[in-house]
Amino acid sequence: MQTALLPKHGPYPLSNAPRAALNRLRSRQEESELRLLLSFTAYDSLDQSTANRIYLVYLILYLAAMGLGALLWMAQGGAVIFSLFPGFQAQVLAVRLSAILLLGMALFQTIHALRLSPLAFSDDDRYQLCLQPLPSVLMVLRWFLMPWLKALLPSLPLFILIGFVYAESILPAGELSSHILQYFSIGLGLGLKALPWQLLFYILAWAAGLFALQRRGERISWLPGVLLLALLLTAGVIIAFTPQLVLPPSIGWFLSTLLPGTPFNGGAVLALLLLIAGSFLLLAYLARQFIPLRAAEESAAETAIKELSRMGFTSAAASLKAHKRLGIARASRFSPTASGWRAYLAKAWLRTRRSFGFAQVLDLGRLGLIALGVVLAPSIWLRVLAVLFWSNALRSFALNALRTDLSQPHLSRLTPVPMRAVVLADLLIPFGLNLLGSLALVLPFTFLLPGAQTWLVLLLPGMLASIYLTSALVLLKRAKTSAVLQGTLPDPALQTTLLAALAASIPLLLVEFVPASIIPAFLASMLVPGLLWYQLR
Amino acid sequence: MDETAALSVKNLSKAYGSHKVLEDISFNLEPGQLAILRGPNGSGKTTLLNCISGLIMPDEGSILVAGHDLHRQDQEVRRHLVFIPDVPRFYLELTAYEHLHFIAAANDSLDGFPQRAEQLMRRFELWDARDVFPHHYSRGMRLKLGLLMGFIRPSSVLLLDEPSSAIDAAGVALLEEELSQRKAAGQAILVSSHDLRFCQNITDKLITLHAGELEYANSAAA
Numbered sequence: 001m002q003t004a005l006l007p008k009h010g011p012y013p014l015s016n017a018p019r020a021a022l023n024r025l026r027s028r029q030e031e032s033e034l035r036l037l038l039s040f041t042a043y044d045s046l047d048q049s050t051a052n053r054i055y056l057v058y059l060i061l062y063l064a065a066m067g068l069g070a071l072l073w074m075a076q077g078g079a080v081i082f083s084l085f086p087g088f089q090a091q092v093l094a095v096r097l098s099a100i101l102l103l104g105m106a107l108f109q110t111i112h113a114l115r116l117s118p119l120a121f122s123d124d125d126r127y128q129l130c131l132q133p134l135p136s137v138l139m140v141l142r143w144f145l146m147p148w149l150k151a152l153l154p155s156l157p158l159f160i161l162i163g164f165v166y167a168e169s170i171l172p173a174g175e176l177s178s179h180i181l182q183y184f185s186i187g188l189g190l191g192l193k194a195l196p197w198q199l200l201f202y203i204l205a206w207a208a209g210l211f212a213l214q215r216r217g218e219r220i221s222w223l224p225g226v227l228l229l230a231l232l233l234t235a236g237v238i239i240a241f242t243p244q245l246v247l248p249p250s251i252g253w254f255l256s257t258l259l260p261g262t263p264f265n266g267g268a269v270l271a272l273l274l275l276i277a278g279s280f281l282l283l284a285y286l287a288r289q290f291i292p293l294r295a296a297e298e299s300a301a302e303t304a305i306k307e308l309s310r311m312g313f314t315s316a317a318a319s320l321k322a323h324k325r326l327g328i329a330r331a332s333r334f335s336p337t338a339s340g341w342r343a344y345l346a347k348a349w350l351r352t353r354r355s356f357g358f359a360q361v362l363d364l365g366r367l368g369l370i371a372l373g374v375v376l377a378p379s380i381w382l383r384v385l386a387v388l389f390w391s392n393a394l395r396s397f398a399l400n401a402l403r404t405d406l407s408q409p410h411l412s413r414l415t416p417v418p419m420r421a422v423v424l425a426d427l428l429i430p431f432g433l434n435l436l437g438s439l440a441l442v443l444p445f446t447f448l449l450p451g452a453q454t455w456l457v458l459l460l461p462g463m464l465a466s467i468y469l470t471s472a473l474v475l476l477k478r479a480k481t482s483a484v485l486q487g488t489l490p491d492p493a494l495q496t497t498l499l500a501a502l503a504a505s506i507p508l509l510l511v512e513f514v515p516a517s518i519i520p521a522f523l524a525s526m527l528v529p530g531l532l533w534y535q536l537r
Numbered sequence: 538m539d540e541t542a543a544l545s546v547k548n549l550s551k552a553y554g555s556h557k558v559l560e561d562i563s564f565n566l567e568p569g570q571l572a573i574l575r576g577p578n579g580s581g582k583t584t585l586l587n588c589i590s591g592l593i594m595p596d597e598g599s600i601l602v603a604g605h606d607l608h609r610q611d612q613e614v615r616r617h618l619v620f621i622p623d624v625p626r627f628y629l630e631l632t633a634y635e636h637l638h639f640i641a642a643a644n645d646s647l648d649g650f651p652q653r654a655e656q657l658m659r660r661f662e663l664w665d666a667r668d669v670f671p672h673h674y675s676r677g678m679r680l681k682l683g684l685l686m687g688f689i690r691p692s693s694v695l696l697l698d699e700p701s702s703a704i705d706a707a708g709v710a711l712l713e714e715e716l717s718q719r720k721a722a723g724q725a726i727l728v729s730s731h732d733l734r735f736c737q738n739i740t741d742k743l744i745t746l747h748a749g750e751l752e753y754a755n756s757a758a759a
Contacts, residue, residue, distance in 0.1 A: 329670065343643035408627075408628065
């Protein structure tokens with residue numbers, strides 16, 4: 001055996017090589033995340049040209065000016081809200097609001113860290129990184145930076161805004177330009193004062209998350225996290241509801257470090273820094289027991305979903321989400337009596353039951369609001385425009401089940417059910433839900449609002465059916481099995497939207513321009529789908 | 538064309554652009570016959586099966602399944618023909634058992650379904666995982682479930698693409714036994730396989746493709 005050719009272990013853990021490798025890999029990952037964020041502003045970090053550097057300077061100045069402008073504008077509104085609480089000083093309101101915001105974010109971060117490993121690894125990481133004998137403490141501390149910055153980025157402007165609101169409330173309204181430095185120092189100062197607290201709570205959330213990860217399955221795994229949550233909640237409730245004079249000293253000290261418009265308290269800053277250092281030591285201590293594979297097992301799916309969504313692969317992300325939601329197994333729920341085309345209906349019902357959630361309720365609400373727009377629009381052309389929006393917004397909700405069946409030609413060819421029957425079975429349940437959701441929103445408004453044209457409600461079911469059928473039949477016509485076998489199911493968005501909008505607008509136009517009654521107009525909504533149906537025979 | 542044959546393929550040609558995948562393929566399969574389709578990678582075996590199953594439209598030629606023209610009597614053909622691809626696909630929201638139930642129900646074949654499903658699933662060792670979603674199955678289990686979806690419904694012609702590719706030895710033996718019973722019951726079976734030993738003892742016909750052309754189609758004994 002040629003042992004000379006076999007790789008040998010270095011003097012690990014004394015060697016710097018694993019640390020350097022870990023640092024290099026994480027830096028690359030952070031760089032690529034940053035590059036992706038910057039790509040949203042059309043900035044290419046790999047382009048070293050002068051023009052690109054000038055663009056970066058412009059971008060920073062532009063975003064800073066826009067952000068600041070938006071904050072100043074919102075601060076004016078905030079000051080008006082502050083003035084609605086005459087019993088409170090602006091400073092008390094600002095400090096309590098900042099504290100509640102901090103505690104709320106900490107609460108959210110702790111729950112998140114308790115549910116899922118705070119360190120997120122991808123599937124690639126699982127096989128290439130987590131199997132290596134790398135120093136776990138360094139790994140945890142090195143992985144901490146980017147998520148913390150990502151959590152800090154959206155929260156910092158909120159604290160600056162509270163600072164600005166406070167400045168707006170105490171500085172004389174007409175002389176803002178002469179106090180501009182004070183204005184900014186109050187706002188930015190509050191941002192700086194909140195920062196160490198945000199860091200401290202983030203470290204504690206990670207520590208609780210790491211502990212929970214190591215003891216997953218044991219009852220004790222939740223204990224530190226639950227204690228932290230209880231502490232945060234209690235502090236939040238005390239701060240929100242207790243008068244200033246009876247505040248416990250610890251809470252009072254916490255609030256005093258967040259006072260806007262006052263100089264930094266050296267002692268408090270030192271104590272805070274010591275607390276942060278202590279919590280870092282706790283995190284490092286817990287990190288000694290950290291098993292990367294366990295974290296990867298929990299977070300790989302979540303990371304993949306995020307990656308796919310970010311890259312725009314929404315259907316792949318939706319599939320992964322569905323895998324996660326459905327779990328591994330379910331007791332059989334298929335209706336034993338449904339046969340023939342009704343088997344497709346039973347399948348669609350089961351699919352709806354297993355995929356219906358908050359997102360679908362929101363979807364139905366959104367679609368109902370657009371339907372309300374169709375009914376309440378003051379002129380025929382605005383109504384037609386609303387129908388155009390409606391048919392575009394409906395497409396995804398209406399065609400989801402049909403798209404699944406069309407993208408599985410091997411499965412649909414295992415049944416002798418004609419494709420047009422499959423279309424009807426796949427549309428019926430989303431149509432029913434959509435109609436009920438829309439009527440639930442439209443009916444009360446139509447009958448309560450004076451001047452609303454109630455007869456339009458009678459046309460809604462026909463118009464909705466027309467949009468559903470037209471969209472489905474256009475998709476069916478365009479879905480060539482050979483293309484589907486190559487993994488491409490077309491999405492004729494423009495054609496579907498325009499044709500469906502035309503089909504659904506016919507009854508509206510008929511009622512408006514021809515002295516026709518509701519019944520012929522209702523029947524006319526089936527004109528375009530009828531023609532398509534005939535064509536597909 | 539032989540209208541009494543379970544499957545009759547006549548002068549079938551298919552090209553992608555200028556690349557000819559199948560050229561002038563003709564053969565018949567009688568009821569109760571089992572044919573093995575062989576050929577090197579890229580010889581057109583899967584394309585041929587896709588054409589026969591109606592998933593791909595051939596450029597020329599005709600296909601009769603139990604006397605029904607594939608392109609004129611599609612629904613009738615679907616009643617008679619089952620095609621199981623080498624990588625079966627599944628619905629996301631249905632468990633393994635629900636897949637069998639759905640296929641049986643859609644084919645109006647629910648008589649004795651629970652007993653048949655249990656018997657098949659037990660034989661192919663999927664019964665204990667019947668409530669599991671197929672995307673959590675191993676590759677071999679997925680292939681077995683795909684096969685069971687074909688077996689749970691009535692058919693006259695069975696097309697199988699590489700059915701033994703991911704199944705363990707015991708599973709392959711079971712599959713051969715199942716195919717033998719189906720052949721005895723009068724089903725015509727066309728199997729594409731690289732495994733020279735697969736169904737060795739029950740094969741009636743060898744069909745060999747080479748670069749899209751039929752090299753020979755004769756009885757296995759010859």
